Amino acid sequence: MFSIERTTLTEYLITQRRRHPGATGELNALLLQVAQACKAISRAVAHGALAGVLGSLERENVQGETQKKLDVLADEIFLRATHWGGDLAGMVSEENEEPIPLPAGNGRGKYLLAFDPLDGSSNTDVNVAVGSIFSVLRAPVPGEDADTADFLQPGERQVAAGYAIYGPSTMLVLTVGDGVAGFTLDPILGEFFLTHPDIRIPESTREFAINASNARFWEPPVRRYVDECLAGRTGPRGEDFNMRWIASLVAETHRILMRGGVFLYPRDRKDPARPGRLRLLYECNPIGMIVEQAGGRASTGDRPLLAVPPEALHQRIGFVFGSREEVERIERYHAEPAAVPDTELPLFHDRSLFLQH
Numbered sequence: 251m252f253s254i255e256r257t258t259l260t261e262y263l264i265t266q267r268r269r270h271p272g273a274t275g276e277l278n279a280l281l282l283q284v285a286q287a288c289k290a291i292s293r294a295v296a297h298g299a300l301a302g303v304l305g306s307l308e309r310e311n312v313q314g315e316t317q318k319k320l321d322v323l324a325d326e327i328f329l330r331a332t333h334w335g336g337d338l339a340g341m342v343s344e345e346n347e348e349p350i351p352l353p354a355g356n357g358r359g360k361y362l363l364a365f366d367p368l369d370g371s372s373n374t375d376v377n378v379a380v381g382s383i384f385s386v387l388r389a390p391v392p393g394e395d396a397d398t399a400d401f402l403q404p405g406e407r408q409v410a411a412g413y414a415i416y417g418p419s420t421m422l423v424l425t426v427g428d429g430v431a432g433f434t435l436d437p438i439l440g441e442f443f444l445t446h447p448d449i450r451i452p453e454s455t456r457e458f459a460i461n462a463s464n465a466r467f468w469e470p471p472v473r474r475y476v477d478e479c480l481a482g483r484t485g486p487r488g489e490d491f492n493m494r495w496i497a498s499l500v501a502e503t504h505r506i507l508m509r510g511g512v513f514l515y516p517r518d519r520k521d522p523a524r525p526g527r528l529r530l531l532y533e534c535n536p537i538g539m540i541v542e543q544a545g546g547r548a549s550t551g552d553r554p555l556l557a558v559p560p561e562a563l564h565q566r567i568g569f570v571f572g573s574r575e576e577v578e579r580i581e582r583y584h585a586e587p588a589a590v591p592d593t594e595l596p597l598f599h600d601r602s603l604f605l606q607h
């Protein structure tokens with residue numbers, strides 16, 4: 251089938267809008283601006299060394315991470331594509347400590363946008379799939395500049411969420427609260443076409459993803475889960491498991507949406523100042539909404555992720571998601587009394603400062 255015979259992203263969004271008779275089209279306008287940004291980032295990523303965009307800058311972002319040239323470029327592209335549209339009341343990026351000011355003299359809209367302009371950017375120099383992640387919330391006070399507190403809404407309040415993956419093909423995967431749809435970019439036409447109309451995550455899986463180099467810092471329920479997977483056919487699960495780690499959240503998410511699996515970046519004892527690796531507002535929440543809309547489950551490890559009230563813009567949190575049965579099993583292991591005495595886990599006993607309740 252030629253691309254042109256398929257549904258475009260614009261057509262899909264118009265169809266979705268019909269479900270909301272009072273809709274003004276602002277959300278669609280915003281999502282199309284985001285899609286435009288993703289096309290531009292896809293182009294920069296694809297040109298790689300030819301465009302001189304690989305490698306690092308000699309500076310760090312707010313989180314103390316060395317910025318890649320592409321992190322900064324992708325951030326600028328997101329900004330330029332979205333902040334003039336008048337559909338936003340505020341925006342937050344991984345690369346900026348505070349909400350990004352919108353242009354003076356421009357109208358303010360009713361939505362908030364939080365994004366990770368380039369996720370998995372440590373992979374750009376090795377030519378592995380990376381992506382962009384975004385989350386859309388309603389502004390508590392539409393038409394006025396949003397402040398930090400306005401962004402601190404639980405993930406269950408998101409009105410839309412998505413990611414673009416820059417892999418062998420570029421795809422946009424999106425939810426506006428009515429299932430998950432995947433679009434593939436036709437690079438010649440510069441258009442996203444609907445290729446994956448109703449993505450569903452298989453309920454069970456025999457594949458898990460975790461950064462095993464952190465094993466010595468894991469809490470007992472995570473250790474138990476992974477040990478049981480590794481024990482395979484001769485262990486309590488009675489089946490062999492497969493393991494993957496790409497170090498690119500978008501790529502792991504995409505694999506899980508396509509063929510099932512479970513992903514864990516749990517809170518651990520590696521660095522008490524960082525309870526988990528991934529950021530709640532613009533990594534975990536949007537991926538969590540997509541996963542749940544696709545029939546999977548998103549969790550902190552011990553409770554539903556999307557119900558967590560955020561406390562800070564760049565808050566990190568333990569994140570476990572994927573096939574429902576496995577995530578529920580991991581939550582069950584967290585609920586069961588620890589096999590290891592508290593004294594061996596000084597940072598995580600009941601009265602710990604680091605417990606996330």
Ligand SMILES: O=P(O)(O)OC[C@H]1O[C@](O)(COP(=O)(O)O)[C@@H](O)[C@@H]1O
Pocket residue numbers: 315344366368369370371372461497498499500527
């Ligand atoms: O370096 P690690 O521990 O493997 O962590 C990899 C994780 O970090 C990330 O790269 C963080 O995202 P950023 O590249 O946007 O900082 C995730 O994509 C990935 O899941």
Ligand SMILES: [Mg+2]
Pocket residue numbers: 366368369370499533
């Ligand atoms: Mg990221």
Ligand SMILES: [Mg+2]
Pocket residue numbers: 321344366367368369370371
């Ligand atoms: Mg990033």
